[in-house]
Each structure stands twice: as structure tokens, then as C-alpha cells.
Amino acid sequence: VRILFIARHSGYLRNFDSAIRALAAGGHDVRLALERQDHPSGSPDLIASILATSPAVSVTTAPVRARDEEVERVRQLRLAIDYLRYREPAYRRTPHLRERAAMRAPESIVRLLDHPVWRRRPGRRAIGMALRWLEQAVPVSQPITDWLRAEKPDLVLVTPLIELGSPQFDYLQAARSLGLRTALPVTSWDHLSSKALIRMEPDLVLVWNETQKQEAVEYHGLPPDRVVVTGAQAYDHWFTWTPSRTREVFCAERGLPADRPFLLYVC
Numbered sequence: 377v378r379i380l381f382i383a384r385h386s387g388y389l390r391n392f393d394s395a396i397r398a399l400a401a402g403g404h405d406v407r408l409a410l411e412r413q414d415h416p417s418g419s420p421d422l423i424a425s426i427l428a429t430s431p432a433v434s435v436t437t438a439p440v441r442a443r444d445e446e447v448e449r450v451r452q453l454r455l456a457i458d459y460l461r462y463r464e465p466a467y468r469r470t471p472h473l474r475e476r477a478a479m480r481a482p483e484s485i486v487r488l489l490d491h492p493v494w495r496r497r498p499g500r501r502a503i504g505m506a507l508r509w510l511e512q513a514v515p516v517s518q519p520i521t522d523w524l525r526a527e528k529p530d531l532v533l534v535t536p537l538i539e540l541g542s543p544q545f546d547y548l549q550a551a552r553s554l555g556l557r558t559a560l561p562v563t564s565w566d567h568l569s570s571k572a573l574i575r576m577e578p579d580l581v582l583v584w585n586e587t588q589k590q591e592a593v594e595y596h597g598l599p600p601d602r603v604v605v606t607g608a609q610a611y612d613h614w615f616t617w618t619p620s621r622t623r624e625v626f627c628a629e630r631g632l633p634a635d636r637p638f639l640l641y642v643c
Contacts, residue, residue, distance in 0.1 A: 378405045380529035382438050382547050385415035386423050394612035400430035409438035439519045450514050455541040456485040457507045458572040520550040532556050536563040538571040548576045584608040
């Protein structure tokens, strides 16, 4: 299977290191597509390590929409949709999330949702339907479509996808127009509760645990059969660790009595 794994930058692949290596070891052709090769939060050493040990893995640069007025309008539209999510009662006790989304959303939509008529549930629902209809009318990116056609993947993975105003929905839209299978591997433990709304439903959403699955269904409206619990692959490497010293040696180094239990508080 040829797998195209699209990420904003290599830093988002840190939590999928073991999964990428396992896919390559299983005989799959894994193509890592990064929107930014030089992002400050990237992990070039990780990419170099994967390439050195996994011949079936390759790296390329993912195209984006051309930077023009249309792209900015699309971004503002998506930021408006994402802000609308935080006007729901579920986020009443997390004002910092609402404020963060409001700072990025178009000022017009923020003012509109402060009006008594539109801030009620029927008004919010009407605005949401209109915004999502507009998003569905956004033209498919031709450069991205041409790129996907040339890459010829059997499966397209996109992460993190759910940043506020994320341009990565362009990849889902283009992949769907070509009839390609898609999946969202959720990058972090908090992404489904504190980030943007999942739209243009991927064929599968891969989550860490049952709590995340519940969030995907409850907060994002995804069908349960499209959400698969895979475990927290970010911690796979923990299971290969072995002790580097005995308990007695460790306690002696830290000035702890070896014959009594102790508590490690990590915060």
C-alpha cells in the first residue's frame, strides 16, 4: 500500500515515529509530505533517523494554495466556523478557548454572535449551516489535486488537521474529489476537545483511547464506526526501555531509603 502522510511540519510526526517505522517494516511505501521543511518546531533529526533505517520511507514537500485574496477569504471563513464551535454551551466554562478563537475569527462574525438573536441556539445553527455551505462551495485546489494525482497514494493521512482555520482541509477536499481514502491520525491527547471542528469527514479518525472516541462522536458529530481506537503510539517506545540501574543504586544516588516506598510527583 502506498501511504501519503501529510503533516504541517516534521514536529507533528514525532508522535508517529513508531507507527511510520512499523508501516515501512510491514512492506508499505510511506511518503512523508511536509508543508514546511524548515519550521522551528520541526524535527530534522527524526526524519533523518527514519530515512536511514527505513528504505521504504521518503520525504517530499506538500503544496498549498497560492497566497492570494481567495486564500485569505477561505481562511477567514474557516476561522469563523471554528469560532462558532466555542459559542456552544459545552465551552461555557473554558472562556480562554473562546477568547483564543475570537481573536482569530473575523470581527464581523464575533459581533454578529454577540447579538441576542444570533447567539441563541437557533441563530447559531442557522449561521453554522450558512458558513458550512459556503465552505463546501470553496473550489478544489488544482495544484493539490494535480500533486495527489501524481503521487498516486492508496491512502492519505493528514495531521494535525484541526488547527484553527487549518488549510489542511484542502488536502481532504482534493483527496475526496479523486476518490482517495483518507484518515486523520489524532496527534495529541487534547486535540479533539480544544482545537477546531473536524469537517469533510475523513474515512477514519484514529484516536488514542475511548475518551477521545467519545469526544470525536460528541463534540465533532462523527459516526462511531468511523472512529478507531489505536492506542497512544506516542508512547510505544516506553515498552522497549529497560532499567539502567537497580532500585538500591538509584535510591542511594538520590538519598532515599531503599527499603521504603517513595512517591514521584511529575507536573
